[in-house]
Amino acid sequence: xxxxxxxxxxxxxxxxPTRTPVFEQRLAKRYREERNFRLIGLGAVGFSVAVLVFxxxxxxxxxxxxxxxAELEVxxxxxKSGVSGDAVSLSAPTAAQTLEMQGLPDIVTFFAEEQLxxxxxxxxxxxxxxxxAAALIADPELIGTSKVFDLPTTSALSGALxxxxxxxxxxxxxxxxxxxxxxxxxxWGFLARSDATTPQSVGIWGALKGSMLxxxxxLALAFPVGVLSALYLEEYAxxxxxxEIIEVSISNLAAVPSIIFGxxxxxxxxxxxxxxxxxxxxxxxxxxxxxxPVIVITGRNAIKAVPPSIRDGALAVGASPMxxxxxxxxxxxxxxxxxxxxxxxxxxxxETAPLLLIGMRAFVATPPDGFTSPATVLPMQxxxxxxxxxxxxxERTSAAIIVLLVFLLAMNGLAIYLRNKFEKRW
Amino acid sequence: xxxxxVKAFDEDITRLRGLIAEMGGLAxxxxxxxxxxxxxxxxxxAEQVVARDKRIDALEMEVDKLAVRIIALRAPMADDLRExxxxxxxxxxLERIGDYSKNIAKRTNMIEGRARFxxxxxxxxxxxxxxxxxxxxxxxxxxxxxxxxxxVIATDSKVDGFYNSIFRNLISYMIENPSTxxxxxxxxxxxxxxxxxxxxxxxxxxxxxxxxxxxYPPEGDR
Amino acid sequence: xxxxxxxxxxxxxxxxxxDVCVFYGDKxxxxxxxxxxxxxxxxxxxxxxxxxxxxxxxxxNRMNDTIGAAKVTGLIELDGEDIHGNRMDVVQLRxxxxxxxxxxxxxxxxxYENVAYGPKIHGLAEKKADLDVVVERSLxxxxxxxxxxxxxxxxxxxLSGGQQQRLCIARAIAVDPEVILMDxxxxxxxxxxTAKIEELINDLSGRYAIVIVTHSMQQAARVSQRTAxxxxxxxxxYGPTSEIFTNPIEExxxxxxxxxxx
Numbered sequence: 001x002x003x004x005x006x007x008x009x010x011x012x013x014x015x016x017p018t019r020t021p022v023f024e025q026r027l028a029k030r031y032r033e034e035r036n037f038r039l040i041g042l043g044a045v046g047f048s049v050a051v052l053v054f055x056x057x058x059x060x061x062x063x064x065x066x067x068x069x070a071e072l073e074v075x076x077x078x079x080k081s082g083v084s085g086d087a088v089s090l091s092a093p094t095a096a097q098t099l100e101m102q103g104l105p106d107i108v109t110f111f112a113e114e115q116l117x118x119x120x121x122x123x124x125x126x127x128x129x130x131x132x133a134a135a136l137i138a139d140p141e142l143i144g145t146s147k148v149f150d151l152p153t154t155s156a157l158s159g160a161l162x163x164x165x166x167x168x169x170x171x172x173x174x175x176x177x178x179x180x181x182x183x184x185x186x187x188w189g190f191l192a193r194s195d196a197t198t199p200q201s202v203g204i205w206g207a208l209k210g211s212m213l214x215x216x217x218x219l220a221l222a223f224p225v226g227v228l229s230a231l232y233l234e235e236y237a238x239x240x241x242x243x244e245i246i247e248v249s250i251s252n253l254a255a256v257p258s259i260i261f262g263x264x265x266x267x268x269x270x271x272x273x274x275x276x277x278x279x280x281x282x283x284x285x286x287x288x289x290x291x292x293p294v295i296v297i298t299g300r301n302a303i304k305a306v307p308p309s310i311r312d313g314a315l316a317v318g319a320s321p322m323x324x325x326x327x328x329x330x331x332x333x334x335x336x337x338x339x340x341x342x343x344x345x346x347x348x349x350x351e352t353a354p355l356l357l358i359g360m361r362a363f364v365a366t367p368p369d370g371f372t373s374p375a376t377v378l379p380m381q382x383x384x385x386x387x388x389x390x391x392x393x394x395e396r397t398s399a400a401i402i403v404l405l406v407f408l409l410a411m412n413g414l415a416i417y418l419r420n421k422f423e424k425r426w
Numbered sequence: 427x428x429x430x431x432v433k434a435f436d437e438d439i440t441r442l443r444g445l446i447a448e449m450g451g452l453a454x455x456x457x458x459x460x461x462x463x464x465x466x467x468x469x470x471x472a473e474q475v476v477a478r479d480k481r482i483d484a485l486e487m488e489v490d491k492l493a494v495r496i497i498a499l500r501a502p503m504a505d506d507l508r509e510x511x512x513x514x515x516x517x518x519x520l521e522r523i524g525d526y527s528k529n530i531a532k533r534t535n536m537i538e539g540r541a542r543f544x545x546x547x548x549x550x551x552x553x554x555x556x557x558x559x560x561x562x563x564x565x566x567x568x569x570x571x572x573x574x575x576x577x578v579i580a581t582d583s584k585v586d587g588f589y590n591s592i593f594r595n596l597i598s599y600m601i602e603n604p605s606t607x608x609x610x611x612x613x614x615x616x617x618x619x620x621x622x623x624x625x626x627x628x629x630x631x632x633x634x635x636x637x638x639x640x641x642y643p644p645e646g647d648r
Numbered sequence: 649x650x651x652x653x654x655x656x657x658x659x660x661x662x663x664x665x666x667d668v669c670v671f672y673g674d675k676x677x678x679x680x681x682x683x684x685x686x687x688x689x690x691x692x693x694x695x696x697x698x699x700x701x702x703x704x705x706x707x708x709n710r711m712n713d714t715i716g717a718a719k720v721t722g723l724i725e726l727d728g729e730d731i732h733g734n735r736m737d738v739v740q741l742r743x744x745x746x747x748x749x750x751x752x753x754x755x756x757x758x759x760y761e762n763v764a765y766g767p768k769i770h771g772l773a774e775k776k777a778d779l780d781v782v783v784e785r786s787l788x789x790x791x792x793x794x795x796x797x798x799x800x801x802x803x804x805x806x807l808s809g810g811q812q813q814r815l816c817i818a819r820a821i822a823v824d825p826e827v828i829l830m831d832x833x834x835x836x837x838x839x840x841x842t843a844k845i846e847e848l849i850n851d852l853s854g855r856y857a858i859v860i861v862t863h864s865m866q867q868a869a870r871v872s873q874r875t876a877x878x879x880x881x882x883x884x885x886y887g888p889t890s891e892i893f894t895n896p897i898e899e900x901x902x903x904x905x906x907x908x909x910x
Contacts, residue, residue, distance in 0.1 A: 312753065
């Protein structure tokens with residue numbers, strides 16, 4: 001064996017003493033480079049945060065107004081109105097139509113004219129009577145008493161209250177608000193109502209419920225299929241050409257534009273279930289197709305991250321391959337899989353294009369009853385409202401965006417919570 | 427034989443062998459010189475032999491220390507282990523051989539009337555034989571030669587034979603010349619010492635054989 | 649040519665291997681190895697890195713099956729039964745032939761669950777009371793009971809390295825195996841933990857047949873009664889430990905043991 005030369009090799013200079021001028025220069029340069037790199041990183045992070053703050057701030061500022069509406073105070077004395085009805089008749093599904101036929105809209109107008117004047121009464125929203133009807137249906141005991149209602153106004157009066165509109169409108173708005181009869185109140189009903197023709201009467205609940213139902217279908221279909229596929233590909237599939245082809249195909253599927261899945265839904269699902277256009281079931285199935293590859297990919301990565309020593313340990317104690325997978329690999333891979341699933345679901349929540357193609361863009365005035373009734377989803381609702389002419393819809397659209405963002409935040413929060421709960425250190 | 431991967435191990439073994447070789451050389455010289463001094467009555471030489479025995483003792487302690495150190499630090503196995511153990515025992519034996527030579531030298535001034543002492547002439551030959559045994563056995567140790575070790579063991583019977591004849595000689599001499607009994611008795615001890623040296627050399631030869639082959643030489647050789 | 653020492657007691661072999669070869673793809677990792685493993689002794693496999701001793705050890709519980717590219721030929725019998733035969737269930741085999749790995753790998757569960765897992769899946773104990781008995785017995789035999797009896801619900805991975813390895817041994821013992829295979833069990837541990845493991849092996853050697861792979865010759869010398877020396881995929885020499893380390897027959901064995909290898 002040759003001996004290793006230790007000292008007195010002419011080509012190598014000794015490194016000491018430490019603080020020579022040459023060394024000081026190099027040191028200063030090194031510190032500079034490191035500080036610059038840190039600053040660049042900080043700048044990048046700062047930029048991202050700034051964009052995020054700008055986006056959220058913009059939405060909040062625009063959307064806060066969407067949670068309010070201008071309302072006129074009208075007292076309605078049902079005893080004098082001549083409206084009849086009781087618990088039985090008012091619980092029928094056609095109760096609202098019955099009340100309409102009894103002339104409820106005119107009764108409302110009558111009381112409004114009496115209390116606020118003809119001009120003001122004209123500015124009550126055409127759907128305003130529906131709020132009164134809803135109250136009656138909810139509490140039939142009201143018939144025989146009188147109650148104060150805050151009825152929604154037209155967009156013109158609403159705009160005048162905020163300082164825009166014709167001089168007559170502005171004057172009317174000022175007079176009424178000075179009297180205390182016109183005010184901008186928090187519209188909690190926004191979160192309970194569904195789509196409508198006037199911006200004052202729209203609500204987000206219909207779309208919210210539709211999104212929830214659709215997400216449930218997506219989850220129920222994509223999660224088991226995705227997880228089981230990931231398990232099979234990682235644990236059981238033999239290494240070979242066919243397995244590689246499948247893996248490549250699934251990876252490519254994750255990159256396919258979402259609108260293609262809409263075409264798929266159109267050509268397959270709607271052919272099989274032609275009556276279920278714009279139902280959460282179809283929407284969910286379409287989105288499940290889109291989400292499944294993401295779950296497979298993250299699932300496979302999570303399974304790959306389980307160290308082979310755990311598997312070896314389980315095998316050595318005499319566990320069968322299935323026991324190894326379900327008792328050891330899956331519990332350890334679950335946090336990663338859950339994260340991947342929720343990320344995929346969050347993406348599906350915000351998708352509009354595929355649902356456009358399968359027809360979930362209809363006007364749906366009531367929240368869906370189940371998975372097979374017509375529904376719409378949050379991004380679709382936003383898209384539809386942004387298309388409307390009435391200026392009142394602008395605020396409502398921003399408010400809907402805020403609801404969507406809150407939903408997304410909740411889903412991500414759930415992901416983080418679940419992951420932390422199930423995380424095990426190995 | 428290939429070298430150890432850790433060179434320091436080889437250096438330690440080499441040093442151990444060197445110490446044994448030095449001890450062996452000193453022991454050989456001591457045997458020859460002690461008998462020489464005895465036969466010629468050279469008291470100066472006898473004192474030198476006694477003084478040099480201290481060197482042998484010191485070397486034995488060095489061998490002890492080195493052997494213990496090798497066992498602790500190098501964890502020797504197989505033939506390395508046998509060699510170290512053998513070196514330890516050989517050093518002890520060589521030290522005793524040195525003591526016997528010292529003993530012989532001490533008796534130099536107890537012999538009177540040398541010129542007429544016939545048995546005196548037998549002793550150098552016996553001593554030479556014993557000295558050769560020691561020399562050969564150390565060569566066998568250095569070269570790890572089991573065959574040479576077995577030869578040394580075979581030679582011991584000759585030394586024993588010498589002892590028996592010298593013993594009978596001295597006894598009859600003492601009977602015939604009672605006035606020389608004290609000196610003749612000393613010669614008895616000297617002959618006994620040389621015979622013991624031969625036995626010790628045989629012990630060393632057995633250990634050399636064990637170190638080289640892992641087994642002791644067959645009984646019949648003794 | 650393998651040299652097998654004479655004078656080894658002629659007992660019935662627990663594991664018998666004949667002409668075993670292991671291929672990784674085209675590469676021959678184990679070259680026609682034959683050996684009888686005794687049920688009464690600790691057998692050590694020694695040899696330089698890459699000589700195949702771990703590969704050969706893994707043949708005994710068919711762990712090489714999990715490596716796709718590995719192919720095993722030849723005959724391996726456990727108590728006279730061919731472990732690659734149709735009638736042998738590999739899951740059952742692995743319960744009868746347990747294994748402890750180089751790096752301690754307790755499950756990320758509680759200490760109790762780690763030990764109870766094996767008996768549960770093999771149906772050896774189902775009621776909590778029975779499992780408690782098995783867990784306590786296994787941990788006691790592994791020399792860990794005193795240290796963990798008050799914290800059985802703590803995670804197995806929260807223990808020190810030496811304790812984790814003893815936990816893995818307890819886990820292997822819990823299914824009542826006949827053979828325990830140990831692949832360099834102490835190489836990741838400090839000297840005190842190593843000594844405890846070696847003492848444990850001494851205690852266990854009466855009840856189980858133990859085969860240990862080690863790259864420390866001193867450990868093989870301390871712990872085993874039989875030693876096999878492997879070199880480049882072949883078994884070079886097999887004999888009683890005391891003879892292998894004081895008077896080996898093969899030159900290659902001697903060179904390796906005395907540190908003259910390489």
